[in-house]
Amino acid sequence: xxxxxxxxxxxxxxxxxxxxxxxxxxxxxxxxxxxxxxxxxxxxxxxxxxxxxxxxxxxxxxxxxxxxxxxxxxxxxxxxxxxxxxxxxxxxxxxxxxxxxxxxxxxxxxxxxxxxxxxxxxxxxxxxxxxxxxxxxxxxxxxxxxxxxxxxxxxxxxxxxxxxxxxxxxxxxxxxxxxxxxxxxxxxxxxxxxxxxxxxxxxxxxxxxxxxxxxxxxxxxxxxxxxxxxxxxxxxxxxxxxxxxxxxxxxxxxxxxxxxxxxxxxxxxxxxxxxxxxxxxxxxxxxxxxxxxxxxxxxxxxxxxxxxxxxxxxxxxxxxxxxxxxxxxxxxxxxxxxxxxxxxxxxxxxxxxxxxxxxxxxxxxxxxxxxxxxxxxxxxxxxxxxxxxxxxxxxxxxxxxxxxxxxxxxxxxxxx
Amino acid sequence: xxxxxxxxxxxxxxxxxxxxxxxxxxxxxxxxxxxxxxxxxxxxxxxxxxxxxxxxxxxxxxxxxxxxxxxxxxxxxxxxxxxxxxxxxxxxxxxxxxxxxxxxxxxxxxxxxxxxxxxxxxxxxxxxxxxxxxxxxxxxxxxxxxxxxxxxxxxxxxxxxxxxxxxxxxxxxxxxxxxxxxxxxxxxxx
Numbered sequence: 001x002x003x004x005x006x007x008x009x010x011x012x013x014x015x016x017x018x019x020x021x022x023x024x025x026x027x028x029x030x031x032x033x034x035x036x037x038x039x040x041x042x043x044x045x046x047x048x049x050x051x052x053x054x055x056x057x058x059x060x061x062x063x064x065x066x067x068x069x070x071x072x073x074x075x076x077x078x079x080x081x082x083x084x085x086x087x088x089x090x091x092x093x094x095x096x097x098x099x100x101x102x103x104x105x106x107x108x109x110x111x112x113x114x115x116x117x118x119x120x121x122x123x124x125x126x127x128x129x130x131x132x133x134x135x136x137x138x139x140x141x142x143x144x145x146x147x148x149x150x151x152x153x154x155x156x157x158x159x160x161x162x163x164x165x166x167x168x169x170x171x172x173x174x175x176x177x178x179x180x181x182x183x184x185x186x187x188x189x190x191x192x193x194x195x196x197x198x199x200x201x202x203x204x205x206x207x208x209x210x211x212x213x214x215x216x217x218x219x220x221x222x223x224x225x226x227x228x229x230x231x232x233x234x235x236x237x238x239x240x241x242x243x244x245x246x247x248x249x250x251x252x253x254x255x256x257x258x259x260x261x262x263x264x265x266x267x268x269x270x271x272x273x274x275x276x277x278x279x280x281x282x283x284x285x286x287x288x289x290x291x292x293x294x295x296x297x298x299x300x301x302x303x304x305x306x307x308x309x310x311x312x313x314x315x316x317x318x319x320x321x322x323x324x325x326x327x328x329x330x331x332x333x334x335x336x337x338x339x340x341x342x343x344x345x346x347x348x349x350x351x352x353x354x355x356x357x358x359x360x361x362x363x364x365x366x367x368x369x370x371x372x373x374x375x376x377x378x379x380x381x382x383x384x385x386x387x388x389x390x391x392x393x394x395x396x397x398x399x400x401x402x403x404x405x406x407x408x409x410x411x412x413x414x415x416x
Numbered sequence: 417x418x419x420x421x422x423x424x425x426x427x428x429x430x431x432x433x434x435x436x437x438x439x440x441x442x443x444x445x446x447x448x449x450x451x452x453x454x455x456x457x458x459x460x461x462x463x464x465x466x467x468x469x470x471x472x473x474x475x476x477x478x479x480x481x482x483x484x485x486x487x488x489x490x491x492x493x494x495x496x497x498x499x500x501x502x503x504x505x506x507x508x509x510x511x512x513x514x515x516x517x518x519x520x521x522x523x524x525x526x527x528x529x530x531x532x533x534x535x536x537x538x539x540x541x542x543x544x545x546x547x548x549x550x551x552x553x554x555x556x557x558x559x560x561x562x563x564x565x566x567x568x569x570x571x572x573x574x575x576x577x578x579x580x581x582x583x584x585x586x587x588x589x590x591x592x593x594x595x596x597x598x599x600x601x602x603x604x605x606x
Contacts, residue, residue, distance in 0.1 A: 118458075121458075121459075121462065151481065152481065152566070152567070153481055153482050153485055153566070153567050156482065156485040156486065156489065156567075157481075157485050159489055159493075160472075160485040160486070160488035160489040160492075160493070161488070162493070163488060163489055163492045163493025163494075164492065166493060166497055167465060167492060167496065167497075170497070170500055171462070174458060174500075174504070182504075186504075189497060189501075193494075193497065196493070213567050
């Protein structure tokens with residue numbers, strides 16, 4: 001039990017010990033006496049490197065797995081086979097080696113830059129896209145004591161880096177010198193800005209109740225069990241459930257997943273801001289999108305689904321990091337599920353949903369969370385906060401969705 | 417070789433982090449200069465963004481994590497996007513057209529440069545005065561930047577001591593938002 005729980009940290013310590021031993025052996029062999037700060041500094045550097053390599057390895061492996069799992073799950077839901085050919089020699093392994101083939105294809109494709117493109121910005125856009133995406137996983141607690149960088153304002157770090165994505169999308173769209181690229185980028189930015197508000201507001205709710213901006217603090221606030229059995233995750237409170245759903249929808253929109261994939265809607269805009277990208281640059285955009293999706297799902301797990309906490313006391317023998325990644329895998333699966341189920345939004349529906357429903361709803365959840373806190377967090381608080389979430393939900397739903405929007409009554413504000 | 421190692425290790429490496437903050441500072445100044453001098457407006461805006469990012473890094477390097485992240489969130493996420501949208505949505509010909517409202521104020525290049533330099537000097541002098549006359553100028557670490565919970569300290573300061581200016585700013589911004597929406601929304605002929 002303890003062995004599995006400590007396995008990742010023990011592996012890290014093993015590598016560190018090995019490096020220290022090699023250093024001492026080298027010093028003894030050459031007869032150089034290093035200054036006493038050198039070896040500790042080197043070990044710090046190595047331990048940072050180990051964490052970086054681990055994060056990159058795990059996230060890129062998840063990206064590769066996800067790219068094949070998504071296609072296979074989608075295929076299963078649409079009653080067909082999906083990729084099942086690629087394998088080693090005669091072992092096909094259910095097409096598990098599809099990402100390898102895709103990677104080789106992307107690497108060897110020609111990299112085309114349009115003649116009218118702004119060369120420097122066109123080159124820099126994938127860089128600006130992928131750098132923040134790979135920095136996002138740094139503040140997510142993966143298990144007990146397993147957080148790469150412990151920041152006191154980690155939540156803020158997460159959303160501050162998320163702002164880089166908008167910049168990259170704009171750079172990609174504008175530098176391509178293509179009307180579909182610019183239109184796709186405009187749509188993507190409008191969507192991201194609109195859905196960032198409810199996203200940040202629902203993160204604020206979790207931070208408000210936990211009383212801290214640090215991800216570890218928020219996870220610790222969700223530890224323990226009510227009546228010795230039920231988990232105290234935020235998602236199991238009225239305000240937490242509302243905020244969790246809002247955050248999930250916002251996460252779908254921020255990572256451009258279906259039904260919010262209209263910036264890249266291939267039936268309307270070729271591929272949006274990705275139209276003029278090919279080869280490895282396209283693959284980098286794709287990778288940044290998936291890593292960002294995993295990171296934002298990890299944030300959702302941290303904020304509302306109890307992070308690395310087990311759901312019941314008698315399941316605590318499973319290591320904490322297994323719980324985290326299990327929840328993450330479940331969320332990734334639901335995203336594929338949503339993609340297979342829902343059709344794409346129209347742009348006016350998307351904007352109205354963000355501004356007229358999700359933003360007021362996130363304010364209601366914020367007020368409800370504050371009421372829950374000041375009513376003592378007991379049964380009475382439960383009732384009050386349920387009322388404060390439920391009534392706005394019904395009213396907003398009634399006014400937003402039932403009255404006007406039949407198929408004949410849609411506003412053509414920008415196309416007339 | 418042995419000598420070189422001895423000399424290198426004798427350098428004051430433990431003070432390196434204090435000098436490292438020069439890197440983002442230099443980047444910020446260069447990017448700001450480029451933002452003024454480049455011809456393409458979009459390039460200017462992107463350079464300005466780089467300068468904002470470097471400023472955020474500078475805050476973080478100086479220990480003001482919270483302010484640094486807010487700088488990135490607000491300036492890179494919102495202000496830059498606003499600037500870029502404004503550039504894209506403004507037809508370039510309109511600025512150069514003869515109905516430029518500021519045309520009457522245009523003077524010769526020398527007077528313009530002198531005026532611009534004067535304004536820049538005034539702003540710089542104001543900033544320096546604000547720094548030197550602030551009550552915390554002589555202290556090594558300002559009290560608001562408590563190492564443990566800077567966000568908490570800033571929040572308490574904002575809501576206890578400067579509540580009125582905060583609310584005033586909020587009303588001002590809301591009014592600006594409503595005004596912008598009114599200006600942007602054209603009346604449709606029925």
